[in-house]
Amino acid sequence: MPGKFITLEGGEGAGKTTCLKHIEKRIKEAGIDLCVTREPGGTRTGEKIREILLDRGNFDILDETELLLMFAARSQHLNELIKPALAADTWVLCDRFTDATYAYQGGGREIDVQRIAELEQWVQQGLKPDLTLLLDLPVEVGLERAGQRSTPDRFESENIAFMQRMRSSYLEIARREPDRVKVIDSSQPLESVLSQIDRILTEMLHSA
Numbered sequence: 001m002p003g004k005f006i007t008l009e010g011g012e013g014a015g016k017t018t019c020l021k022h023i024e025k026r027i028k029e030a031g032i033d034l035c036v037t038r039e040p041g042g043t044r045t046g047e048k049i050r051e052i053l054l055d056r057g058n059f060d061i062l063d064e065t066e067l068l069l070m071f072a073a074r075s076q077h078l079n080e081l082i083k084p085a086l087a088a089d090t091w092v093l094c095d096r097f098t099d100a101t102y103a104y105q106g107g108g109r110e111i112d113v114q115r116i117a118e119l120e121q122w123v124q125q126g127l128k129p130d131l132t133l134l135l136d137l138p139v140e141v142g143l144e145r146a147g148q149r150s151t152p153d154r155f156e157s158e159n160i161a162f163m164q165r166m167r168s169s170y171l172e173i174a175r176r177e178p179d180r181v182k183v184i185d186s187s188q189p190l191e192s193v194l195s196q197i198d199r200i201l202t203e204m205l206h207s208a
Contacts, residue, residue, distance in 0.1 A: 003033070003086045004204065005127075007097040010135030011167055012156050013145030014186045015193060019135060020095055022194050023201065027091060030205045035085040038095035039073065043080045046073040054153040063109045070101050071119045078124065098124065099132060099173050099181070104155060107169025108162040131204060133197060134174055135186040139163040 008023065010016050020036070027034045040050040049069050052058060061069075074097075085092050098120055106113045139160060146156055174181040184196045 003089050003091040004131070005082070005086060005092045005094070005129045006204075007094045007099065007129040007132045008135070009096060009099050009103070009132055009170060009181075010186065011103075011137070011139060011142045011163060011170070012152075013142030014135035014137055015145075015190070016095055016135060018190065019133070019184075019186075019193065019197060020093065023093055023133075023197060026198070026201050027093065027205070032205075033088075033090040034093060035081065035090050036093045036095075037077070037081060039077060039097055039100065040070060041073065042077040042082075042094070043073075045076045045080075049073040054155065056152070056154045056157055058154065063105065063111055066109070067101070067105045067111055067116065067119070070105065071123050074098070074101075075123045078127065083127070094129075097129060097132075099134075099170065102173060103166045103169040107165040107167075108158065110165065129180065131200070132177075132181045133200065134170055134181055134183050135193070136167070136171065136183050137185070137187040139167055141187055 006023070008016055008020055024034060024036050039046070040053055041047045049072060053061070053066065053069055082092050082094070101120075102113060102116055105111050106116050143156075143160075143163065146152065171183070174183050182200050184193060186193050188196075
């Protein structure tokens with residue numbers, strides 16, 4: 001039986017780092033082998049691409065170039081790490097995946113989603129996460145939180161309109177795929193956010 005593929009998504013300041021650690025702890029406590037990774041990144045090549053994409057100095061990257069770099073990193077990630085782990089019955093927990101591309105490049109950059117879908121099919125050959133947890137909160141709240149933790153990267157530096165389109169894209173994905181994408185209200189206190197996650201995770205762990 002192949003491993004389960006879980007992804008964590010959300011806008012800036014949604015609390016992904018804290019929630020990712022909590023999910024990792026829960027899965028490992030259940031005695032399940034787990035690989036934790038991120039996008040863009042996860043491999044040596046992917047991390048190099050991540051540096052390019054997040055560097056605020058790279059203001060001249062074309063939207064199309066950005067999209068192709070995302071899928072270049074994803075192709076490496078899938079073939080070098082994710083697919084082998086799943087085939088070895090190891091669960092994979094990934095900080096962002098293709099839903100982020102639809103949200104940031106499709107929604108935020110307003111790239112035709114059909115182009116993204118074509119790249120998704122070419123690179124992923126139908127592979128999708130078994131479960132996606134979407135941490136959702138108002139854009140203004142998220143940006144305020146993100147601004148308190150570190151210097152904003154290239155994506156965090158985008159304007160409010162970009163972030164609103166990104167959030168709308170995420171929520172549209174959740175409406176289209178409610179069985180896979182579970183929306184977590186991350187505007188709530190941390191205890192409530194983790195409780196929402198636990199309810200969903202418990203169901204998956206019991207069925208493993």
